[in-house]
Amino acid sequence: MRLRALAAFVFLGGFLLSGNAQDDRLISGRGATLTENKCKICHELQHIRRTPLSRGEWADNLRNMKERGTPMDEAETAIILDYLSTYYSRDPAPPPAPDTLASGGDPIQKLLNASACLGCHALDKRVVGPSFREVAAKHAGDPGAAERLAAKIRTGGQGAWGVVPMPPNSGLSDADLKTLAGWVLGQK
Amino acid sequence: MEKWKKPDESRRSFLTGVAGAGALAALGDVLAQAPAAAPEAPPPGTIPGEAVKAEKVKAMQFHSERPLTGSVPAHEHDFDVTPNERMFVRNNLLTPMIDINPHRLTVKGLVDKELSFSVYDLAKNFTTVTLQGMIECAGSGRSAYQPRASGTPWLETGGMGCPKWGGVRLADVLRAAGVKPGAAHVAGQGGDPGAVATAAPVIRSIPMQKAMEENTLLAWAMNGEPLPWVHGYPLRLVVPGWVGSASTKWLHTLTVLDAPFKGTYMTGSYIVPRNPIEPGQKMPPDAVSAEAWPVKSMITSPAPNARFKRSEPIAVRGRAWVGEGSVERVEVSTDEGKTWRPAQLARAGDKYAWRTFTFEHKPERPGYVTFLARAWDDRGNPQPAVPYWNPLGYFWNGWHRVGVVVEA
Numbered sequence: 001m002r003l004r005a006l007a008a009f010v011f012l013g014g015f016l017l018s019g020n021a022q023d024d025r026l027i028s029g030r031g032a033t034l035t036e037n038k039c040k041i042c043h044e045l046q047h048i049r050r051t052p053l054s055r056g057e058w059a060d061n062l063r064n065m066k067e068r069g070t071p072m073d074e075a076e077t078a079i080i081l082d083y084l085s086t087y088y089s090r091d092p093a094p095p096p097a098p099d100t101l102a103s104g105g106d107p108i109q110k111l112l113n114a115s116a117c118l119g120c121h122a123l124d125k126r127v128v129g130p131s132f133r134e135v136a137a138k139h140a141g142d143p144g145a146a147e148r149l150a151a152k153i154r155t156g157g158q159g160a161w162g163v164v165p166m167p168p169n170s171g172l173s174d175a176d177l178k179t180l181a182g183w184v185l186g187q188k
Numbered sequence: 189m190e191k192w193k194k195p196d197e198s199r200r201s202f203l204t205g206v207a208g209a210g211a212l213a214a215l216g217d218v219l220a221q222a223p224a225a226a227p228e229a230p231p232p233g234t235i236p237g238e239a240v241k242a243e244k245v246k247a248m249q250f251h252s253e254r255p256l257t258g259s260v261p262a263h264e265h266d267f268d269v270t271p272n273e274r275m276f277v278r279n280n281l282l283t284p285m286i287d288i289n290p291h292r293l294t295v296k297g298l299v300d301k302e303l304s305f306s307v308y309d310l311a312k313n314f315t316t317v318t319l320q321g322m323i324e325c326a327g328s329g330r331s332a333y334q335p336r337a338s339g340t341p342w343l344e345t346g347g348m349g350c351p352k353w354g355g356v357r358l359a360d361v362l363r364a365a366g367v368k369p370g371a372a373h374v375a376g377q378g379g380d381p382g383a384v385a386t387a388a389p390v391i392r393s394i395p396m397q398k399a400m401e402e403n404t405l406l407a408w409a410m411n412g413e414p415l416p417w418v419h420g421y422p423l424r425l426v427v428p429g430w431v432g433s434a435s436t437k438w439l440h441t442l443t444v445l446d447a448p449f450k451g452t453y454m455t456g457s458y459i460v461p462r463n464p465i466e467p468g469q470k471m472p473p474d475a476v477s478a479e480a481w482p483v484k485s486m487i488t489s490p491a492p493n494a495r496f497k498r499s500e501p502i503a504v505r506g507r508a509w510v511g512e513g514s515v516e517r518v519e520v521s522t523d524e525g526k527t528w529r530p531a532q533l534a535r536a537g538d539k540y541a542w543r544t545f546t547f548e549h550k551p552e553r554p555g556y557v558t559f560l561a562r563a564w565d566d567r568g569n570p571q572p573a574v575p576y577w578n579p580l581g582y583f584w585n586g587w588h589r590v591g592v593v594v595e596a
Contacts, residue, residue, distance in 0.1 A: 042281075042383045043254050051336050056470035057579060060456075061338060067452035069387035090335065090468060 031083030033119025033167070034128060038072050038080060039065075048088055055085035075127065079119075108183050111176055115169050123187060130161045132187040145185055150177040234381065235283040240418045245273045251340050254383075255279045256418070259328075259346030262588065263491035266505060268534075268544055269320060270349035272411050277418050278325050278340065278347065280390050280453070281380040284438050288414075288422035293361075293406070297375075297444035300366030307408050307422050313364070314356035319403060320541035321428025322509050323435050324348030326458050326478045329584025335468050337581025345486040345588060350509070350542045353426045354409030358442075359400040367396070367444055374399040375449040376425045376436030392433050392458070393449035398479075403428055403539055406439070428540030429511035431478045431582070433458050448477065460578045467577035480511030483571055484585040485518055485545070485563035494592045502549045502592065508533070508563035509542035518545040521560040525573065525587070528562060554596040560587045 024045045026032045039045060042065075053061065062077055062084075072080070112118050120128035130138075139145035152160075154177055156168035172180070237256045241248075250258035259276035267274070288307055295303045305313070327339045328347030340347070362374065375393035382388075398404060405426040408415060415421040420437030427434040433453065448454060459475040485508035496502050508515045514536060519528035531545040551557060564570045574586045 042387075044252055046252065047339075050341065051338050053338055054468060054470060057338065060470055060579075064452060064456035067388060067456050069382055069384055071384060071386055 026083075027087040028114065028116060029083060029087050030113065030118045031079040032087075033116040034076060035080045035083050035119070037119075037128075038070055038076065041070065042068075048084065052088045052090045053084070054090045055081070057090070058084045058088075075125075079127065108179065111172075111180050115172065115180075117180075120164075120166070128164050129166060132184050134161075136185050136187045139185055140188070146178070146181045149181040149184060150174075153177055153180055231282065233285055235285050235417045237283075240277060240283060240416075243273060243416055243418075244277070248274070248277075249343070249346070250277075251342070255281065256283070257340045257342075259342060259348075261343055262345035262486045262488050262506075262590075265345070265349070265486075265507075266488035269411065270351045272351065272413060272416055272419070275349040275351055275410070275416075275419060276325065276328075276347050278432060279380060279418070279437075280433075281382045281387060283418050284380050285417065286379055286422055286438055291422050291440070293423060293440060293442065295361060295365045295442045295444075297442075298368040298371045298446060299362070299444050300368065303361075303365045305361070310356050310361065310406060310423075311408075314360045316354065316356055317405060318352055318354045318409070319405070319428075319538045320350060320352045321403060321405075321426060321538060322348065322350045322481070322511070322540050322542055323426065323428065323432045324481055324484075324509075324511075326431035326433060326582040327580065329586070330581035332584050332586060333577055333581045335577075337577070337579060339581055342584075344584065344586070347432075350507070351411050353405055353407040353428075354412070355405040355407030355423075355426065357402055358404045358406055358425065359402060361406060361442075362399060362444070365444075370446045371396050371444045373445045373448045375441075375443045375445055376434075376439050377441040377443070378420075378424075378436045379438040379440045388452050390433075390436065390453055391449055391451050392436060392453050393443075393445060394427055394430070394434050394479075395448075396444075398427060398430070398434075429509075430480050431458060434479070457580065458582075459580070460582050464576040465578070469579070471579045478582050481509070482575075482583060482585050483510040483513075483515065483563050483565040483569055484508070485515075485561045485571065486588045487559055487561050487590045490590065490592050492590050492592070496551065496592060496594050498551055498554050498594050498596060502551065502557070502594075504531070504547040504549060504559050504590075506531075506545050506561050506588070507542040508545055508561075509540075510563070510565045511540075514539075514566045515543050516564045516566045518543075518561060518563045520547040520549075521562070522549055522557060524558060525560055531561070551594040554594045556591055557594055558589055558591040560589050562587050 026036050026045055026048060036045060039048060058081055062081055066072055122131055124131050124133050153169055154172060156166040158165035237253055240256055245260065247260050247264040248258045257278050260274050265274060291307060293305045325342065325347035328342045329344045330337055330339055331341040332344040373393040373395055375391050378390045380390055406423060407426045408423050410419055415424060423439045425436045425439055454477065458478045460478050461472050462474045462476050465472055485506055487504060487506040489505040490502065504520060508518045518531040518533055520531050521528045531547040534544040536543060562571050571585050571587055575584060
């Protein structure tokens with residue numbers, strides 16, 4: 001299966017290449033990181049940015065991409081469809097601000113949104129990474145957990161929950177990291 | 189980008205083979221040569237975008253890097269035959285680096301006997317043909333649609349070209365394999381790899397009638413040279429006049445089928461609504477496969493906003509083509525479509541080649557002058573001012589307009 005090995009190589013190469021295009025980003029919002037990561041496997045994100053579509057067209061588009069081979073399950077597809085038809089909508093209504101997910105100005109929601117945590121994590125189910133409740137349960141009763149989790153959020157990493165790496169969040173302040181880690185560990 | 193070049197010796201000998209003269213001797217030469225050591229490619233086994241770009245003119249505008257797409261604007265396409273370095277680039281996946289020597293074309297499905305050919309076998313066993321023919325991406329001109337349609341934002345006059353193709357007739361090869369009763373479509377599969385192992389192979393099928401048409405080729409030469417990497421080296425289908433996706437690049441398998449192939453490149457892309465729909469709506473369920481291009485033309489000279497003296501006549505030149513049938517006439521308007529005058533149409537060449545038209549305009553006063561071109565086919569169809577919108581932005585063939593300045 002030389003071809004398969006080649007494809008795997010190409011896949012890794014693509015990942016490395018996409019790492020160079022740091023400025024190739026989508027509008028921040030729930031599902032942005034997941035959408036970026038899936039779509040960037042094969043094409044640049046300008047394909048999304050330059051053509052807002054209706055929800056029906058995005059649904060067709062995602063089905064087409066899935067058929068073409070995008071590794072993307074139903075839960076991921078649903079998140080990406082919601083994201084694209086919210087932030088890249090053909091409809092004239094302006095996209096809601098990223099934190100409409102939260103009611104009002106909840107500082108935790110703002111942090112979660114600003115860091116695109118919700119692209120990969122949800123409260124009580126696995127998306128790309130573990131749910132916040134799983135993380136909390138894993139560290140229950142561990143007095144050093146908050147500090148280690150804060151460090152993990154800052155540097156990212158791979159291996160604790162699976163092979164998909166978590167990107168670093170180097171822009172967060174110590175205070176924000178502490179707030180986020182404390183909140184995650186409280187989700188039981 | 190020297191290291192991406194194919195061996196020169198191989199090129200020359202191969203060419204002789206295509207031309208027919210001394211074909212056997214030349215082909216023997218080619219077969220005796222060891223292929224150039226396969227250079228390392230990032231990602232492995234593929235040609236990097238930079239190497240493709242290096243073979244193109246500076247005027248080529250690239251719309252995306254992954255997948256690589258690019259074309260030249262109309263005024264950089266003022267040629268009777270599109271040169272290789274100006275031919276548009278459009279891949280669905282990555283550009284593979286395929287060694288011609290071990291490469292085989294397999295013919296299977298509803299045939300009496302399954303066959304396998306090297307490119308040299310094809311040249312040796314079948315009549316070689318050279319013909320000029322249009323290849324135009326289904327989405328050519330997409331950026332002119334309002335509202336915007338999803339996909340590569342081809343310029344109004346980008347995403348097409350008309351080189352000379354060299355190879356053998358697909359019909360001859362299918363006849364050699366023996367097409368069984370009930371054969372309806374022929375599917376071509378290309379060897380281009382995707383970025384993920386799960387990537388669907390690029391497979392398109394064309395109706396038997398089109399496959400057996402004498403202008404449908406299995407081509408290995410483009411303007412007398414081996415196909416450039418990005419244009420399908422070492423072998424591709426050329427289905428001239430039809431949407432570009434029918435002309436499968438890096439072809440390795442032909443499958444004769446009793447129905448159109450069912451796959452994402454048939455059912456999810458390259459489809460258009462059967463009847464016009466409201467702009468901005470999603471694809472209706474009764475969509476049909478995109479096949480032949482409707483009649484179209486573009487003005488290739490002068491360039492937009494070129495300057496002319498009032499005393500000098502302005503030579504307007506362009507190209508006109510249609511996917512099936514023939515171009516009957518081309519008209520030019522200098523009053524935004526109020527009146528139209530006939531352009532001179534060059535004699536018809538190969539059936540699917542574009543035709544050059546010329547029109548002379550003597551400016552009557554200084555200022556801004558616009559030229560509109562409108563071609564008609566032999567079935568009475570003119571180019572529309574604006575074609576019907578469709579969700580994937582295919583088949584743009586609206587009037588091309590170029591404005592110039594006449595100085596006092």
